[in-house]
Amino acid sequence: xxxxxxxxxxxxxxxxxxxxxxxxxxxxxxxxxxxxxxxxxxxxxxxxxxxxxxxxxxxxxxxxxxxxxxxxxxxxxxxxxxxxxxxxxxxxxxxxxxxxxxxxxxxxxxxxxxxxxxxxxxxxxxxxxxxxxxxxxxxxxxxxxxxxxxxxxxxxxxxxxxxxxxxxxxxxxxxxxxxxxxxxxxxxxxxxxxxxxxxxxxxxxxxxxxxxxxxxxxxxxxxxxxxxxxxxxxxxxxxxxxxxxxxxxxxxxxxxxxxxxxxxxxxxxxxxxxxxxxxxxxxxxxxxxxxxxxxxxxx
Numbered sequence: 001x002x003x004x005x006x007x008x009x010x011x012x013x014x015x016x017x018x019x020x021x022x023x024x025x026x027x028x029x030x031x032x033x034x035x036x037x038x039x040x041x042x043x044x045x046x047x048x049x050x051x052x053x054x055x056x057x058x059x060x061x062x063x064x065x066x067x068x069x070x071x072x073x074x075x076x077x078x079x080x081x082x083x084x085x086x087x088x089x090x091x092x093x094x095x096x097x098x099x100x101x102x103x104x105x106x107x108x109x110x111x112x113x114x115x116x117x118x119x120x121x122x123x124x125x126x127x128x129x130x131x132x133x134x135x136x137x138x139x140x141x142x143x144x145x146x147x148x149x150x151x152x153x154x155x156x157x158x159x160x161x162x163x164x165x166x167x168x169x170x171x172x173x174x175x176x177x178x179x180x181x182x183x184x185x186x187x188x189x190x191x192x193x194x195x196x197x198x199x200x201x202x203x204x205x206x207x208x209x210x211x212x213x214x215x216x217x218x219x220x221x222x223x224x225x226x227x228x229x230x231x232x233x234x235x236x237x238x239x240x241x242x243x244x245x246x247x248x249x250x251x252x253x254x255x256x257x258x259x260x261x262x263x264x265x266x267x268x269x270x271x272x273x274x275x276x277x278x279x280x281x282x283x284x285x286x287x288x289x290x291x292x293x294x295x296x297x298x299x
Contacts, residue, residue: 144273
C-alpha cells in the first residue's frame with residue numbers, strides 16, 4: 001500500500017480509494033462523481049481546493065486522466081454524530097504509548113455510524129496526536145484498558161505483542177450464576193462471524209477461541225467473574241458465557257439480538273477490560289495497566 005500523502009485532519013485519516021481496473025471513465029473526477037452521486041457539489045469543491053490527490057500527493061484536477069489500479073486520497077465529510085456522553089480517562093502516556101480507560105458505548109476506532117465519536121478520533125484531536133494508532137481494540141460496549149501507540153516507529157513492536165498473544169488480558173464480568181457449573185474452567189470452541197451478520201456464533205470444528213472463566217463472588221442470582229482470554233475472536237467472551245447459559249448482564253447481542261437504540265445508555269454491558277500485562281519490547285520490563293472503572297451491576 002502507498003504511503004498516505006494527506007495528513008490526519010480533525011482526528012480522521014483521509015479516505016483511500018483504489019481505482020477499478022474495469023472502469024471506462026476518462027478522468028478521475030468523472031469516476032468520483034459516478035461513485036458518489038449524492039456528493040457532487042462537495043467533490044467539485046474538494047477538487048477545486050486541491051483536497052483530492054493521487055498516490056504521489058499531486059492534486060487531482062478536472063482533467064486528471066483515469067489510471068486503473070492507482071490510488072486517490074480525499075477527505076470525506078464525517079456524518080453528524082451526537083456526542084457519546086462519557087469521557088476517556090488517561091492511565092499512562094510516554095513517548096511510545098498512550099493507555100486509556102475507555103468508557104462503555106464509545107467505539108475504539110471509526111466504524112459505521114461512529115466516526116468522530118470514537119476514542120481514536122477524540123484522542124487524536126484533543127491531545128494533538130495525529131499519528132496515534134490503536135495497538136488493539138475493544139468492542140464499543142466494552143469498557144476498560146485500551147492501548148495506543150504514539151509514534152509510527154513504535155507501532156509494529158506493540159501491535160505484534162497482541163498479534164502474537166504475548167499480552168495477558170484480564171477481564172471482569174457480571175453474569176448469571178449457575179451453581180451446577182464447576183469453576184474455574186477453560187472453554188475452547190470454534191467461533192466465526194459471517195459477513196453481513198452482527199452476531200458471532202459457535203460452530204463445529206477445530207477450536208480457535210479459548211477463555212478461562214474464574215468465579216470471584218456470588219450475590220444471589222448474579223456472580224462476578226474473572227475472564228482470561230487466550231485468543232481474541234470477536235465477541236469471544238460474550239459468546240462463551242452465553243454458551244454456558246450465563247450471559248453477561250446488559251448484553252443485547254447474546255443469547256438473543258435485542259433492538260436497542262444507539263443512544264440508549266441505560267443498561268451498559270457488564271464487561272470490563274480490567275488489566276493488560278506485557279513485556280515492553282523496548283525496555284524489557286513487565287508493564288501492567290489497570291482500569292479504575294467499576295461495573296455498575298455490582299454496586
